[in-house]
Amino acid sequence: MNYTPVMTVDDINQFIETHFPQINDGGQCYFVESIEPGVTIMRLEPDNRHLRPGNTVSGPTLFALADFAAYVVILAHIGPVALAVTTNLNINFLRKPTLQPLLCKCRIMKLGKRLCVVEADIYPANEDAGGDASVAHATATYSIPPTNMR
Amino acid sequence: MNYTPVMTVDDINQFIETHFPQINDGGQCYFVESIEPGVTIMRLEPDNRHLRPGNTVSGPTLFALADFAAYVVILAHIGPVALAVTTNLNINFLRKPTLQPLLCKCRIMKLGKRLCVVEADIYPANEDAGGDASVAHATATYSIPPTNMR
Amino acid sequence: MNYTPVMTVDDINQFIETHFPQINDGGQCYFVESIEPGVTIMRLEPDNRHLRPGNTVSGPTLFALADFAAYVVILAHIGPVALAVTTNLNINFLRKPTLQPLLCKCRIMKLGKRLCVVEADIYPANEDAGGDASVAHATATYSIPPTNMR
Amino acid sequence: MNYTPVMTVDDINQFIETHFPQINDGGQCYFVESIEPGVTIMRLEPDNRHLRPGNTVSGPTLFALADFAAYVVILAHIGPVALAVTTNLNINFLRKPTLQPLLCKCRIMKLGKRLCVVEADIYPANEDAGGDASVAHATATYSIPPTNMR
Numbered sequence: 108m109n110y111t112p113v114m115t116v117d118d119i120n121q122f123i124e125t126h127f128p129q130i131n132d133g134g135q136c137y138f139v140e141s142i143e144p145g146v147t148i149m150r151l152e153p154d155n156r157h158l159r160p161g162n163t164v165s166g167p168t169l170f171a172l173a174d175f176a177a178y179v180v181i182l183a184h185i186g187p188v189a190l191a192v193t194t195n196l197n198i199n200f201l202r203k204p205t206l207q208p209l210l211c212k213c214r215i216m217k218l219g220k221r222l223c224v225v226e227a228d229i230y231p232a233n234e235d236a237g238g239d240a241s242v243a244h245a246t247a248t249y250s251i252p253p254t255n256m257r
Numbered sequence: 258m259n260y261t262p263v264m265t266v267d268d269i270n271q272f273i274e275t276h277f278p279q280i281n282d283g284g285q286c287y288f289v290e291s292i293e294p295g296v297t298i299m300r301l302e303p304d305n306r307h308l309r310p311g312n313t314v315s316g317p318t319l320f321a322l323a324d325f326a327a328y329v330v331i332l333a334h335i336g337p338v339a340l341a342v343t344t345n346l347n348i349n350f351l352r353k354p355t356l357q358p359l360l361c362k363c364r365i366m367k368l369g370k371r372l373c374v375v376e377a378d379i380y381p382a383n384e385d386a387g388g389d390a391s392v393a394h395a396t397a398t399y400s401i402p403p404t405n406m407r
Numbered sequence: 408m409n410y411t412p413v414m415t416v417d418d419i420n421q422f423i424e425t426h427f428p429q430i431n432d433g434g435q436c437y438f439v440e441s442i443e444p445g446v447t448i449m450r451l452e453p454d455n456r457h458l459r460p461g462n463t464v465s466g467p468t469l470f471a472l473a474d475f476a477a478y479v480v481i482l483a484h485i486g487p488v489a490l491a492v493t494t495n496l497n498i499n500f501l502r503k504p505t506l507q508p509l510l511c512k513c514r515i516m517k518l519g520k521r522l523c524v525v526e527a528d529i530y531p532a533n534e535d536a537g538g539d540a541s542v543a544h545a546t547a548t549y550s551i552p553p554t555n556m557r
Numbered sequence: 558m559n560y561t562p563v564m565t566v567d568d569i570n571q572f573i574e575t576h577f578p579q580i581n582d583g584g585q586c587y588f589v590e591s592i593e594p595g596v597t598i599m600r601l602e603p604d605n606r607h608l609r610p611g612n613t614v615s616g617p618t619l620f621a622l623a624d625f626a627a628y629v630v631i632l633a634h635i636g637p638v639a640l641a642v643t644t645n646l647n648i649n650f651l652r653k654p655t656l657q658p659l660l661c662k663c664r665i666m667k668l669g670k671r672l673c674v675v676e677a678d679i680y681p682a683n684e685d686a687g688g689d690a691s692v693a694h695a696t697a698t699y700s701i702p703p704t705n706m707r
Contacts, residue, residue, distance in 0.1 A: 171317035197347040197647040201667040217651040347497040467621035497647040
C-alpha cells in the first residue's frame with residue numbers, strides 16, 4: 108500500500124473524545140485498535156444498547172460501526188483538516204452476530220482529492236478478517252470538502 | 258399497485274410495542290403514519306440521541322429509520338408470520354437534515370416468496386416525497402424465512 | 408422539481424451521435440424519449456446482442472441502460488461542458504424481462520457542484536414507471552469534473 | 558476458507574462454452590484463470606468492443622466482468638445443478654483502466670442455501686489484487702433457486 112497514516116492511535120482517540128463525545132455516550136464502546144498504511148481496525152464492545160431480540164447485535168449498530176471505522180481510516184490518512192462526509196454506504200449482512208466484541212477492519216480502496224472509497228469488514232474479535240466468520244461487509248464513499256488543503 | 262396490506266396502523270404499532278420495545282427506549286420517536294397498498298410512511302421525531310455535531314441528524318439514525326420503515330412495509334403486507342431479515346441496504350446521503358421531524362416513505366418494489374426489495378425515501382415532514390428536499394434515499398433487500406406460510 | 412434542463416432531445420441525440428458513436432454499433436438501439444425538469448426517459452430496443460439464455464435481456468444490458476440513461480439526465484441538466492463519470496452504481500434486478508422494448512426513467516435526486524445522484528427505474532415500454540412491472544432499479548453517483556464552469 | 562470447489566477450470570470453461578456461447582461472441586475474451594477454495598480469478602482480454610472514448614475500458618464491461626466472474630465462483634462451488642441469478646450488484650469505479658488485460662478476483666463472502674454474497678476486485682493483470690491499482694470493486698448477491706439439490 109502506498110498510503111501513509113498521518114495520525115497515531117492516540118491522536119485519533121483524542122480527536123474522537125474532543126469532537127464526537129456522544130459516540131461513547133453511556134460508556135465507551137468504540138476503540139481504535141491499530142492504524143497501518145491504508146488500513147485501520149476498530150473494536151466495538153457491544154452492550155444492551157446494541158442488541159436486537161434473539162441476543163444479536165442490531166443492523167444499525169453494524170452500520171454505525173462500519174461508518175465510524177471508515178471515517179477513522181480516512182481521518183488517519185488525511186488528518187483532522189477537513190471532515191469527510193458519507194455520501195454512499197452499501198452493506199451486506201452475512202451472519203447474525205451474537206453479543207461479543209466485534210472488529211471492523213477498514214481498507215482504503217481509493218483516496219482521491221474529492222472522494223475516498225473504503226471497504227469495511229466486520230467479524231468477531233476472536234476470528235480473522237476476510238474469513239467465513241464475517242458478520243457484515245460494507246463499501247462506502249466519502250466526500251472530502253474542498254477546504255482540505257492537501 | 259397490486260399489493261394488499263394485511264395489517265393496520267394500529268396492528269403495526271401494537272406489534273412494535275410488543276416485539277421491539279427497545280426501539281423507542283428513552284421515549285417514543287418512531288410513529289407509523291399510514292399504510293397503503295405497497296406503501297407505508299413512518300415518522301421520526303428526532304431528539305438529542307439522534308444528533309451529530311452541527312445540529313444534524315446522524316447517518317446511523319437515517320439508516321435505522323430506513324431499515325425499520327422498510328421492515329414495517331413488509332410486515333404490513335405479509336403479516337406477523339415470519340420476521341424478514343435485512344440482507345443488503347444501500348443508502349445515499351443527499352442533504353444534511355436539521356433537527357426536525359422526518360418522514361420515511363417506503364415502497365415495495367418486489368415482494369417474492371423469498372426476497373423483498375424496498376425503496377425508502379427520507380425527507381422533512383413539511384416537504385413532499387420524491388422532491389428536491391430528500392435527505393437520504395435507500396434501497397434494501399430482505400430475506401423472508403421459509404417458515405412463512407403464505 | 409427545481410431542476411431546469413439546458414439541452415433538448417435533439418441536442419442530446421446529436422451529442423451522443425458525435426461523442427458515443429459506438430453505443431449504437433450494430434444498429435441504433437438507444438433512443439432519448441423525453442426530457443423534463445429533473446427527469447428523462449430513454450428507450451432501449453433490445454435485439455440479439457442483449458439476450459441471455461431463456462430469451463431474457465441480460466443483466467449487463469440493464470446495467471448499461473441505467474448507466475447511460477443516468478449519464479443523459481445529468482448531461483441534459485448541466486450541458487456538454489464536462490463529462491460526468493460514474494463512481495458508484497447499485498442495481499437491483501427485480502423481474503426477468505422478456506425481449507421487448509424497455510424504458511428507463513431517470514430522476515435526479517441531487518445535483519451538487521461535485522456529485523450528482525440519480526435514480527433509474529427500468530420497465531417494459533407498455534407498462535408504467537414505479538409500478539409492479541419494473542425489471543430493474545438502480546441508484547448511481549456521478550462525479551462532475553471541476554472543469555465544469557457552472 | 559471452508560469452501561470446497563466441485564468443478565475444475567476445465568469443467569467451467571466447457572460449461573461456459575456450452576451454455577453461454579454468446580459471452581465470447583466476436584472472439585473469446587473471458588478466461589477462467591484459477592479456482593481455489595472460495596476464490597476464483599477470471600481474465601478479460603479487452604478489445605475494441607470494450608472501449609470508451611479516451612481508450613478506457615467501459616463501465617458496462619467492468620460490470621459484466623464482475624457479474625460473470627461472480628457467477629463462475631458460485632458455479633465452481635455449487636456445481637451446474639441450478640443457475641444462480643443476480644439479485645443485487647453494487648459497483649464502485651475507482652480508476653480508469655487503459656486497454657490492457659484485467660483480472661477479476663472473486664471471493665465468496667457467504668454461501669447460504671438460498672443466497673450467495675460475493676466480492677469482486679478488478680485490477681490490471683500486471684498488478685496485485687487488493688492493491689492501489691484496483692480499477693473497480695463490486696459486491697453482489699445471487700439467489701440460488703430451490704431446485705438446487707445440495
